[in-house]
Structures are given as C-alpha cells and as structure tokens.
Amino acid sequence: MSGEITRNPKLAWREVDGAMVIISPEDSQVHELNEIASLFWKHAEGKTLDQLVERISAEYEVARETARADLEELLAALGEKQLMFVAPEEKG
C-alpha cells in the first residue's frame, strides 16, 4: 500500500463540531467519524501510508509498527465503507 490515499470524490462532507460528517450521494448514507478518523480524513489526502507512518511515529512517539497497524486498520474501515481509498501506484 504505497500509493496515495484519497477521499472518494463523490462524497459530500463537512466538519460538524469537531467531527467529520460524510454523505454518500448514491445511497444518502450518513457517516460520522470519530476524532481520530476525522483527523485522518483531514490530513491523509494525497499522502502515502509510509509518509503517515513516519509522521505519526515522530509526532506521537509510537513505534512505526504500531502506527502502521493502527493506520492500516483505520484505512481498511474507511475503505470498507468506500470513503477513502489507496490510489493504485502509477507505473513509471
């Protein structure tokens, strides 16, 4: 998973009182992210997982493996709901 993380461009979203509220236009499903997921939503766009692991482990002084496992879990949860994806890497 070394491609860039991207939000599903079809979604509508706004931060409401610190939490990200996201709506899918296809089924009108409303999602409310918790604090950590909201931060991830705001800051992960355009970054690779490796970049985020580096940043989180440096800022919060956690082991890279722990940061990676947590981020992968979060990304998987967001991916399952089709909110965020890892874009396929461009082959050069």
Next chain:
Amino acid sequence: MPNTPVMDGLIRRTVQRQLPWSVHVDLTYRCNERCIHCYLDHEDHGEMKTQEIKNVLEQLAQTGTLFLTFSGGEIFLRADLFELLEFARSLHFDISLKTNALLIDSERARKLRELSVRKVQISIYSAEPDVHDAITKVRGSLERTLAAIRFLQAEGLQVKIACPLMKQNLTAYRNVQALAAELGVPYVLDMTITPKMDGDMSLLQLRSSTKELLPILQDASLNPRACSPSSLEGETISMGSATSSGIESQAYEDIPCSAGHNSCYISPYGDVFPCVQMPVATGNLRKQTFEDIWFRSEEMNRVRAVRESQLPICSKCSIRQYCERCPGLAQMEGGDLLGAYERACELAELNARIAGVANPVSAMHAEKSNSKNSRSIPAPTVAPEVRIGSN
C-alpha cells in the same frame, strides 16, 4: 434523508451550536412554467450574478453548511447552473435540486451524475397530462418531465416526486402514487398552498377544504395518524412539505422547526430568511456577510428564541400533537409568528378526529368560542355587536 440516531444526534448539535447546516438557495425566480399555485413573482429584479453566488457559497461552507438545495423558479434557466454546481461540489456540499425538469436531457442528467448531485426533486401534479399540464400551463409538460425522470434514473440519480395538492388535482394523488411506484421513486404529497410572497392571499382559494381532504387523511398508506404506530415501522411517510429540506427529526424538541436554528433560505437577490415559507427578512448578502446575518441579525435571533412551550395559544392546545403548525404560515396567514392560524387548527382537528379523539377542538377555536359566549352576557356597550351563531 433517513432519520437515524446519527442524524438525530447531529441535528441536536447543529441546533445547539447554531450551525446553518442546511441552506435552500433559490437561484432564480424566473420559470418556464406558470403553475397556478406558484407564490413567486417570475420577473428578474436583479438576481445575484455568478460570482456573487460563488462568494455566498464560500461563506456558507466556512460557516458549516453541508446540505445545499438549489431551487427556484426553474434552476435550469440559469446559464451558469453547471458552473455553480461544479463550484459547490469543489466546496464539498451535499447537493439537492428542485426543478420541473423540463430542460433536463440525457446529457444534462449525465453531468448531474458526474457532479455527484445527491437528489433531484421534481413536481408532478397528476399522472394525467391534461390535469398536470393545466396546472403548469405548459402543454406537454408532463411528458417532458417524465422523460427527464427516466434520463436521471438511467444515470442512477435519486429522484423524488413532489405533488402539491389543490382543488384542481385533489384526486390525482392515487395516480401519482401509482406513477411513483412504477418509476420506483419516493414521493411526497403536500397539501400546503401558501400566499404569494408579496402577501397576496388569492392563491388560498386553490386549497381544498378540510372536508375534501378527508379521504386523503384517512388513507392509512399516506397518513401515519390513520394507522396504528406499529404498522408504520419501516414505512416512508408520504405526506409533508415539498419545500422542506427533507431533514425531519424529533430532535428539534421544543423549537417549532429547523428555521433559523440549523437552516435558512436565500433568495436570488441575496435576501436571507429563516425559511422559504417564513417572510421575516433578516438581511441581504449584498450588504452584509452571511455570518453577520446568521449570528447577529435581530430578526433571526427573534425567530430563534421562539419555543413551542411559550406559544401563547398553541402551547395550551389539547390536540397539539395532531397539529403541523408552521411558524412561517402563522406569520403569513395569521400575521403572528407566535400565533395560531385557521388552516392548522382545522387540519389538527381533522387529524385528531381520524385518530379517534372525540370532539377535538383546537385552543384557538376554544378561545374564540369562549369569547363569543362571554360576549353574549348582556352588556349594553357590546351587546349590539354580538352576532350569535355567526362564524
């Protein structure tokens, strides 16, 4: 919009924080139909230009608006509609449209899907062309609107039919129901006919009487009060307001509705109102910022301060639970934002009767009746004016 615990929680928070998260913007009052019940003046008296609207949208996004409804007039008469939609999507708004759909072809439907418009609400007055076209005053309009619905559906867009009911199409609700079922789309029947925005009350003649509405209100498939609560679970309620944001909730608790609390209306001229049905001018976006109007307008705060439990008449009403009082209509029809008005009282009494309440009388009617009775006590100064038995 589904009324889920997540939505209820969000509604509570947006009301508490006074976040304008649902905003209805009329892009134009111009229209290519001339619906007989329309409350608008279709002349262009200086609509906001493209850049002015973009500026408003930026302000709304900054202030926390998520749900954006573009309506009119007919929005497809704006040459810049797609530019505005594209801009709105770049600001991550959830977008709903209200349109007669006459100008939607397959290409425009495709563009709407590409822009991730979530929902398109379209007015249909009857499945019979003669009835529908007589209301819109455009021959062939039903056929064109139906073609547009199919274009939108082919693109996978969510369509909702709104059917305002009046004398001219009162019995059409059955065929609109059937049409909606055939198309596989939700619908809303709206019995609200409002005065014109300039205060002209003549349109109210188009309203069906409560007696005429009885068969509709008694139809358990339409009116939740006409059936047991358990049979309602999972059902979509099909009576309501075609002008509402569609974000209904019990979470509004002691406030009359969302107007001024977490929603508002913006006219094509930049005027801001608490709701499209509430003619309380709170400011103009050509002169003030949105934040200034939303948070600091005296009028907006006056509307915001209203509590159901403090309404002088309605709070005492024994059939309040059967009433769908609209504060905007109370202002327009009764002249008092806090007051009761005849139509709401009549419908509440009818709904209560349908639900099995014996001899329901609204507080306003009870008060009028008491006042008549008390005035009939012989008193030389008032006696000549008493008209016993009059309405």
